[in-house]
Amino acid sequence: MPKTIKITMTVNDSTAEFEAEPRELLIHSLRNRLDITGPHIGCETSHCGACTVTLDGKSVKSCTVFVGQANGADVRTIEGLGTPDSLHSLQEAFREHHGLQCGYCTPGMIMRAAKLLEEIPNPTEEEVRFGMAGNICRCTGYQNIVKSIMAAARDMNEEGEVAQ
Amino acid sequence: MIPAAFDYHRPRDMAGVLDILETYGDDARVLAGGHSLIPMMKLRMAEVPHLIDLQDVNGLGGIEIGNGTIVIGAMTTQNEIIQSDALAAAAPIMRETSLQIADPQVRSMGTLGGNVANGDPGNDMPALMQCLNADFTLVSASGERTVAARDYYEGPYMTKRGDDEVLTAVSFAAPEGGHAYVKQKRKIGDYATAAAAVQIVREGDACSRASIAMTNLGDTPILSAGASAALAGTAVGQQDIHAATTAMLGDTEPVEDNRGPVDFKRHVAAVILRRAIELAWSRS
Secondary structure, three states, rough: OOOOEEEEEEOOEEEEEEEOOOEEEEHHHHHOOOOOOOOOOOOOOOOOOEEEEOOEEEEHHHHHOOOOOOOEEEEOOHHHHHOOOOOOOOHHHHHHHHOOOOOOOOHHHHHHHHHHHOOOOOOOHHHHHHOOOOOOOOOOOOOOHHHHHHHHHHHHHHHHHHHH | EEEEEEEOEEOOHHHHHHHHHHHHHHHEEOOOOOHHHHHHOOOOOOOOEEEEOOOOOOOOOOOEOOOOEEEEEOEEEEEHHOOOHHHHHHHHHHHHOOOOOHHHHHHHHHHHHHHHHHOOOOHHHHHHHHOOOOEEEEEEEEEEEEEEEHHHHHOEEEEEEOOEEEEEEEEEEEEOEEEEEEOOOOOOOOOOOEEEEEEEEEEOEEEEEEEEEEOOOOOOOOOOOHHHHHHHOOOHHHHHHHHHHHHHHHHHOOOOOOOOOHHHHHHHHHHHHHHHHHHHHHHH
């Protein structure tokens, strides 16, 4: 039997503990062990971005992270962003502006967009396109994805102003 | 896409890293951001029985700028390079290059050390390090040494780094003059079809000296002394630029692959270098 190691990580604010071979990829641990199936496997070669999650505050492609590297880390996936009853502004905006068609790339798109809007709360369209360059969509032609992210940014900034 | 099984090590200090390297020799490899090594392991082009994750090792990060010298720790990510305003002021070509590497997610993991250490001819930082005449710091159980970036690369994935050594930092003198890193790629995230790193120093109306290195046009990054010499003492007119690109093409040996046939690569290389020289000169 190949050697396993004990993994402890925080996923969407809950502690997860399991034994795994260190060569297991983070995306497989999330989907197959923890039943967190929001992050998708598109290319599995760090090109498409469908598996994007936030790892210790950074946008990463979880197909290119060994679970051993994520031992002790804080992981956030689309499941930790909004709920069906209380959608995140980005989820609301993607619905409103048809930012998805088949939906396969959407969890990765929205996780990357959420981090992008933390990095740049008021992005230009060019900054959105550059900041989303690691996520591929084969349906929309990106137009409505960009529109959705711009709308969510406006919405989140207005909420911020109201809160102040 | 699962790599062969390995033992995973996560030492807390460099002594621990060197211990494991000494015990296992070339059966052990260090892992920085993993965005070169993990894809190779997944394709089973690299077999690593003992993987040493450097993330808990102190002292491998950070960007120090002082006394005209810049020192960047090997674990510094491309995103950290992009975000450092001090580095962008001292060596703007660093940010310009990092912004053209891969995509945002990959840049949040990929490190400078990983980019330069492997000897992947597709990587962008090696040519830039040659352009800047950087030194690499290598540490082993028997001590520390520096190797110039211009001497480090021997062939594809073959470098002067010994199996028992870890590349811990990159250092270079703050560059002078105008800069440019210009890259032609098929799509976002791709390696270069051709890319050029250029620094040009202007005195009055003439170029006093230039430094030019090319990415992905041979087995190693290519420093073109001929291209640099072609510009020195000139006013960097079109004929001088043509002389520089001609000299550069004499130094490079592109091979046909899925980025195109040799003639196309030579054409692209000349166009890219011309654009890089014009941009660097306009900024000098």
